[in-house]
Amino acid sequence: MKKLMLIGMSNIRSKIVNGVIDYIDNIREKGMPEIKITLHHEGDRSAIERENGVIEIIEIGEFADTITVDKKEIINENVGLFQEKVFDIGYRLGSEQANFARNIINKAVEKVGNIVEYKNVLGPEHIFEMLEKVQIDFDEKDNPIKPGFWADPNTGQKILEILKTIEDTPELLKKHDEIIEKKRIEYHDRESHRKLVG
Structure with a gap:
C-alpha cells in the first residue's frame, strides 16, 4: 500500500x-x-x-x-x-x-518446492532441474510460455549465459527440447481435463 x-x-x-x-x-x-x-x-x-x-x-x-x-x-x-x-x-x-x-x-x-540448490557453480543441469519442477503453459501456437526465474542480479546474469550455452550446444538443446516436449504433453493433458470437467 x-x-x-x-x-x-x-x-x-x-x-x-x-x-x-x-x-x-x-x-x-x-x-x-x-x-x-x-x-x-x-x-x-x-x-x-x-x-x-x-x-x-x-x-x-x-x-x-x-x-x-x-x-x-x-x-x-x-x-x-x-x-x-x-x-x-x-x-x-x-x-x-x-x-x-x-x-x-x-x-x-x-x-x-520450486527451489534448486547448487554449490558454487550454476550449470545447465540446474536450469533443466528448474524446468522439470515448474508447470509450463503453451500459447495458442503451441509455443512454450517460459517461466520466470527469481534470482539476485548476478545469478540472473549467469542464468542468461547458461541459457545461451544451452541454445548453442546441440546435446544440451536436445535435453532442453525433450523437457519442453514433456511439458507440452502435460499441458495438453491438463487442458483437455479442464475442458472435460469445466
Whole structure:
C-alpha cells in the first residue's frame, strides 16, 4: 500500500504525490517487471487461489516514511534539495515494496518446492532441474510460455549465459527440447481435463 501525506503546501501536494508514486513504481518495475499490479480498494488483506484449489491469505503491508522541508527552502528556490529528499523517499519506499514482494515470492516458492540448490557453480543441469519442477503453459501456437526465474542480479546474469550455452550446444538443446516436449504433453493433458470437467 502506498500512501503519501504532505502537511501544508496543498497547491503542490498532488504533483509531488504523483511524482513519488511514479518513481516508486519505476523502481519496482525495474526489479520485478513481470509482476502484475493489482489495485486493492478496501480491506486489509488479499487472497490468492492456487490451481490446486488452495486459498492463501496475504496481509497487506504498509510502507511509510517522512521528510521535513522548511517552506523557506522552497521559497528561496532550493527546490533541488527538496526534490532530492522526495526522490530519496521514493527510492526507500520502492526498495521496501520490492523486498516485501521478494519475501512473499520466496515463501510461495519454498512452500511448493520450486527451489534448486547448487554449490558454487550454476550449470545447465540446474536450469533443466528448474524446468522439470515448474508447470509450463503453451500459447495458442503451441509455443512454450517460459517461466520466470527469481534470482539476485548476478545469478540472473549467469542464468542468461547458461541459457545461451544451452541454445548453442546441440546435446544440451536436445535435453532442453525433450523437457519442453514433456511439458507440452502435460499441458495438453491438463487442458483437455479442464475442458472435460469445466
